[in-house]
Amino acid sequence: METTSDVQSFSSRARAWTLVISFCLVIFLHTFYRRRHTLPLPPGPKGLPIIGNALDMPSKNQWLTYRQWGEKYNSDIVHAKALGTHVIVLNSAKAVHELFEKRSSIYSDSIRMSWNIAFLPYGPRWRTWRKVFHEHFHPTATRQYLPRELKATRQLLLNLLHTPEHYGDHLRFMSGQVIMGIAYGIDIAPHDDPYVSLAEKALQAVESASITGWTFDMLPFYMHLPWWFPGASFKKEAAKWAPHIDEMVNKPYQTVKEALANGAAVPSVAASMITRLREKPSREDELTSMATVAALLTFFLAMVLHPDAQRKAQMEIDKMSLPYVSALIKEVMRWHPVTPIAVPHRLVTDDVYEGYFLPAGSMVIGNAWAVLHDETVFPEPSQFQPERFLDPNVKLPEAVFGFGRRICPGRFMARSSMWITVASVLAAFEISPIIDGDGTPLIPKEEYKPGIISYPELFNCMIRPRSNRMEELIASSLSEMT
Numbered sequence: 001m002e003t004t005s006d007v008q009s010f011s012s013r014a015r016a017w018t019l020v021i022s023f024c025l026v027i028f029l030h031t032f033y034r035r036r037h038t039l040p041l042p043p044g045p046k047g048l049p050i051i052g053n054a055l056d057m058p059s060k061n062q063w064l065t066y067r068q069w070g071e072k073y074n075s076d077i078v079h080a081k082a083l084g085t086h087v088i089v090l091n092s093a094k095a096v097h098e099l100f101e102k103r104s105s106i107y108s109d110s111i112r113m114s115w116n117i118a119f120l121p122y123g124p125r126w127r128t129w130r131k132v133f134h135e136h137f138h139p140t141a142t143r144q145y146l147p148r149e150l151k152a153t154r155q156l157l158l159n160l161l162h163t164p165e166h167y168g169d170h171l172r173f174m175s176g177q178v179i180m181g182i183a184y185g186i187d188i189a190p191h192d193d194p195y196v197s198l199a200e201k202a203l204q205a206v207e208s209a210s211i212t213g214w215t216f217d218m219l220p221f222y223m224h225l226p227w228w229f230p231g232a233s234f235k236k237e238a239a240k241w242a243p244h245i246d247e248m249v250n251k252p253y254q255t256v257k258e259a260l261a262n263g264a265a266v267p268s269v270a271a272s273m274i275t276r277l278r279e280k281p282s283r284e285d286e287l288t289s290m291a292t293v294a295a296l297l298t299f300f301l302a303m304v305l306h307p308d309a310q311r312k313a314q315m316e317i318d319k320m321s322l323p324y325v326s327a328l329i330k331e332v333m334r335w336h337p338v339t340p341i342a343v344p345h346r347l348v349t350d351d352v353y354e355g356y357f358l359p360a361g362s363m364v365i366g367n368a369w370a371v372l373h374d375e376t377v378f379p380e381p382s383q384f385q386p387e388r389f390l391d392p393n394v395k396l397p398e399a400v401f402g403f404g405r406r407i408c409p410g411r412f413m414a415r416s417s418m419w420i421t422v423a424s425v426l427a428a429f430e431i432s433p434i435i436d437g438d439g440t441p442l443i444p445k446e447e448y449k450p451g452i453i454s455y456p457e458l459f460n461c462m463i464r465p466r467s468n469r470m471e472e473l474i475a476s477s478l479s480e481m482t
């Protein structure tokens, strides 16, 4: 039978044990906490006092510099710090997978900017937007847009037949026509359309402001610097372009809102966002339309530079066998990715990876270009070789469309638009270099504009129907659809 003194001695032993365990726990947590903070940051260029690496941050073709840092420091994860902001770059598929995919709950926040869903903070509002977006753009939903895409593509072929020299404008029109229809239910006019001219103005503004590059402009410290500070001139530009962006966002929104009030709204993404979320839809269409145009411009450049690939694809199309065309499209997206560093994400809590300390609040950049140019996966990565994708073991990394939970929700639609356009253009036209007076082909340079979305500098090329029969077909195909 237990005596009072037994009970007392048991409870004092229990108290002693509790004390020992608590003490050990405190020591453990303290040691762990200290260890995390004494772990090194990933390697990177040595910065200067106060400004850190502000002067090392690349203002264009950042993806190349980031990969060079990786090679120099022999690490697939590198770090720089500029005026208090940690920038962490992931240069390999492995690092991107480990952090953006496996730890997506802490790597899915975005750097905060305004009008686009891609910059919404990770949280309930972003989740609702993403859900509505997904309902409109998941693979099966995307099928409903096929007739619209086909019609726009036939219009593109007709425009290329009449004024091939304006191919860039025709691609923009086609892409704008599809996206504006789906996003707002608005049909745009082939010439002098008010929505198109608004979007073009805003686009020029965005391009001129982002010319210094993506990361550079987005580092939070730049937001607090005067416009005359080196590299901060984008602030002056931003003040100029803000009204254009506002108008670009507001005009189609007002149109849809009025149509809803009058009971005249046609189904569109904006209509469902206004009805269900009771808020102004973000203006995705211009950036997304630009992304698709950028990929198609790269396709035209690739065809001028690689006539063999073009011929091979055309022979396959004529035989109604299409794996080579699919491989060619994948290679277009890999060779010069449209978004070489995607959209930077923000790390929400401290983290440790491969023995490196990654501080909360860091801007984390997935270097999609480095992943797509990894020579262990894609030998001779700078060469345009669609054949590499004929091997079923070689897959196009998702990095083309970003990372983790923020991966582009429009990727199914983008792929289908690319496919329809590329296959139709190749079936109908031959794309070749301009021939000068001496009979010498003028081969365009493989030069790309710096900025949010990477697309080739405008180049001249010849676009001719492949035969008289094809010319007749193109001329009649649009009227058959209407």
Ligand code: HEM
Pocket (backbone or CB within 6 Å): 117, 118, 119, 120, 130, 133, 137, 284, 288, 289, 291, 292, 295, 338, 339, 342, 343, 344, 400, 401, 402, 403, 404, 405, 406, 407, 408, 409, 410, 411, 413, 414
């Ligand atoms: C070739 C065409 C396209 C490319 C290369 C592309 C690429 C990207 C990339 C890299 C991101 C950022 C992902 C990240 O944060 O990691 C993104 C986000 C996004 N894209 Fe696309 N995109 C394309 C076309 C489209 C289209 C056609 C749509 C709409 C129909 C679309 C809608 C969006 C949206 C809404 C986001 C924001 C997602 C979020 O933050 O949750 N994109 N895209």
